[in-house]
Amino acid sequence: MKKRVQLRSFTRKGALLMGAALLTATPLCAQTAETINAHTIEAGASEHWTADKVYTLAGAVVVRGTLTIDAGTTVLAQEGFNKYILVDRGGQIFAEGTATAPITFKADRDDAPSSYWGGIIINGRAPLAGGGEGTTEIDASLKYGGNDAADNSGVLSYVILNNTGAKVNRDVEHNGLTLNGVGNGTRIENLYILNGGDDAIEFFGGTVNVTNLLAVNCEDDCFDFTQGYRGKLTNAYAYWGTDFSTDEQDPRGIEADGNLDGNYAEQNGQSDFTVENVTFCNESTVDASAEGRKSAWDDIVKCRRGAKLTLINGLALGAGKAGNAVDMTDSKGEGIASSSISLTNRLALTSDAVNGEADVTFPEGNT
Numbered sequence: 276m277k278k279r280v281q282l283r284s285f286t287r288k289g290a291l292l293m294g295a296a297l298l299t300a301t302p303l304c305a306q307t308a309e310t311i312n313a314h315t316i317e318a319g320a321s322e323h324w325t326a327d328k329v330y331t332l333a334g335a336v337v338v339r340g341t342l343t344i345d346a347g348t349t350v351l352a353q354e355g356f357n358k359y360i361l362v363d364r365g366g367q368i369f370a371e372g373t374a375t376a377p378i379t380f381k382a383d384r385d386d387a388p389s390s391y392w393g394g395i396i397i398n399g400r401a402p403l404a405g406g407g408e409g410t411t412e413i414d415a416s417l418k419y420g421g422n423d424a425a426d427n428s429g430v431l432s433y434v435i436l437n438n439t440g441a442k443v444n445r446d447v448e449h450n451g452l453t454l455n456g457v458g459n460g461t462r463i464e465n466l467y468i469l470n471g472g473d474d475a476i477e478f479f480g481g482t483v484n485v486t487n488l489l490a491v492n493c494e495d496d497c498f499d500f501t502q503g504y505r506g507k508l509t510n511a512y513a514y515w516g517t518d519f520s521t522d523e524q525d526p527r528g529i530e531a532d533g534n535l536d537g538n539y540a541e542q543n544g545q546s547d548f549t550v551e552n553v554t555f556c557n558e559s560t561v562d563a564s565a566e567g568r569k570s571a572w573d574d575i576v577k578c579r580r581g582a583k584l585t586l587i588n589g590l591a592l593g594a595g596k597a598g599n600a601v602d603m604t605d606s607k608g609e610g611i612a613s614s615s616i617s618l619t620n621r622l623a624l625t626s627d628a629v630n631g632e633a634d635v636t637f638p639e640g641n642t
Contacts, residue, residue, distance in 0.1 A: 306349070313357070316340040318365060324348050326376070331383060332358050332392070337417075338366040346433070347376035351383040352392035356413070356441040359393025359449060362428055363417060364400050364456075372433030377467070381437035389494055390472025393449040394439035400426040401458035403480035404503025404534045405542030411455060412447060419455035424482045426458025433465045440472020440494065445524075450474040451493065457483040459506060468493065473523075475513070478504040478548075479535070486510055495523040497555070500546055500582065501532040507549040514556045515595060520563035520570045527574045528555040528591070533581025537607030540581055547611075551587040557595030557622060571596040575622065578603050578610035578633065589618040590641045596623045603631025617641060 306329045313334025316322050320340040324330055326347035335357050336342070342362070344350075352358045360380075362368045372378040382391040396411065400421030403409055411417040431452075442448030451468035452475070459482040467489045468475040475490035477499040488511045490497045497513035513528050533545030559570040575597045578584045591600065600620045603610040612632040619641035620628070629635050 311336060311350075316342055316366070324350070332360075334358065335393075336360045338362045338368055340366060342366075342368045344368070344370040344378050346372040346378065348378050350380045352380065352438070353383050354387070354391050356393060356443060356449070358441070359396060359413070361396040361411070361414070361417065362398065364398050364419060364421070367427065367429035368397070368431065369429045370432070370434055371430050374433060374465075377433040377435050379435040379437070381435070387438045389438060389470045389492075390440040390442060391438040393441050394436060394451050394453065394471070395431075396449075396453040396455065397428045397457050397461070398455045399428050399457035399461065399481055399483070401456045401481040401483070402503065402505075402544060403456055404544045404546065405539055406544070409455060409479060409502060409535070412453070413449060420480060421456065423458055425460045427460030428457055430462045431464075431466065432462065434467075436466070436468045436471070438470050439468070442472060448473045450477045450499070451490075452476045453479070454481055454483055455479045457481040459483055467491070474499040477501070478506070480504055482506045484509070488512070490514070492516055492519050494521040494526065496527045496530040498528065498550070498553075499530045500548055502535045502546070503533070503542070503544045504546045504548050505544070507551065508553070509551045511550065511553045512556070513554065515559045515570070515593075517558045517594070518561045519559045520561055520566075520568040522568050525573045526569060527572050527577045528597075529576045529578070529584070529586075531578045531582040531584050531610065533583070533608075533611075537580035537605065540608050546582040548583075549585040549587065550589070553586065553589050555589070555591040555622070557593040557597065559595040571598065571625065573597070574599045574602040575620065576601045576616060576618065578614055579605035580608045581611065582614075583611035584614045584616060586616040586618065588641050589616070591618060592621040596625055598624065598626040599630050600624055600628045600637070601630070601633060601635050603629075603633045
């Protein structure tokens with residue numbers, strides 16, 4: 276039986292040490308170089324990336340067949356918006372690392388900033404708010420969504436995503452991991468996402484469950500949910516370091532919308548999901564306001580636009596700050612008042628503990 280890392284059994288120092296250990300894991304064997312140019316793995320075809328090579332991602336890889344990536348494999352992405360891996364509907368990715376041999380995606384240079392390359396996108400056939408299909412943010416010709424809640428897009432386990440989030444503008448940008456209508460037949464666990472230019476992870480509808488997620492120094496939201504997401508995130512840890520700041524307008528720990536961009540309040544099947552065992556740690560004390568940058572979350576939790584959130588065993592701490600602890604309001608519609616949020620908060624707040632209506636408790640003992 277494989278042993279799975281349980282982030283919440285760690286101290287906050289332990290969670291970060293786990294991330295550092297994954298980043299410095301020793302390659303399994305001597306490695307040679309191979310360049311991956313832009314191409315499509317067509318339906319019925321397969322491709323296998325192995326740990327005895329270091330791959331340079333030189334273009335977009337679209338997976339409609341099967342892509343298998345061995346434990347210990349390293350993929351170095353060249354700079355650019357069009358450097359990404361996208362698993363299309365019907366395609367599958369099997370990227371299953373281990374604690375000692377994770378699969379690493381990062382920039383092709385050590386001094387790369389955030390937003391250097393794209394990231395990983397998975398398009399599935401699970402339901403969205405309102406039914407029907409959605410269009411992929413970074414390529415509108417590619418659709419996602421359907422009626423198969425158990426759709427299976429493969430496995431991501433012990434995967435590191437570094438330097439992601441390339442963008443055209445603030446409306447067209449990559450996340451570290453983007454899950455578009457992904458079904459709960461897909462297994463996603465043990466992820467380390469760091470130095471991302473937008474969200475660490477964003478769920479656009481779907482039912483996929485994610486377990487054991489460490490998000491470090493993401494520029495925008497740590498965990499973002501929208502368009503009718505109906506799954507569960509378990510054992511998640513969000514961290515901003517002591518000198519971190521962002522130029523994003525409204526960074527948050529959690530951002531939750533019931534429907535896409537708040538424009539479809541009439542749709543059935545709005546976001547209704549659970550987050551259990553989550554830590555938000557902001558250690559940033561830098562004052563970057565003169566440069567138009569932020570070092571505080573606007574909200575620890577923002578739930579709006581018809582979303583319903585159940586948050587169990589939440590903890591916020593650190594030397595940094597946040598605006599609201601919980602904000603349920605928005606000009607395009609409030610979050611569902613029956614949302615249940617349990618959050619032990621030790622972050623200094625610059626605004627209200629709770630803005631809007633929800634069942635919010637602030638116990639002392641969440642861990």
